[in-house]
Amino acid sequence: MPSQADDKRQAAREVIxxxxxxSMLLNTHLDRTELSLCVSLIENGVNPEALAIVIKDLRREAASQGHYPDEQIMQE
Structure with a gap:
């Protein structure tokens, strides 16, 4: 019989x-790990709009330095 902790982990996986x-439908280019981190930050009080701005800024910076593999992301 699964424990409550196992049930919570399974529910969290399903949510992610x-x-x-x-995320894929919206072409955010965030993987499951990145989404999990974003959810955790938001659950801990980070403003979602501010988080989105930071992610976009980091992607722009990475693209300008040639570190981001898909420059089309920057055009969105």
Whole structure:
């Protein structure tokens, strides 16, 4: 019989899977790990709009230095 902790982990995985599907539809280019980190930050009080701005700025900076593999992302 699964424990409560196992049930919580499974539920969290399912939430991230759903968020990842939505993320792919919206072409956010965030993987499951990045989404998990974003969710955790937001759950801990980080402003979602501010987080989005930081992610965009970091991507722009990485692209300008040639570190981001898909420059089309920067055009969105």
């Amino acid at each position: 899977d759903i968020l990842h599907e939505i």
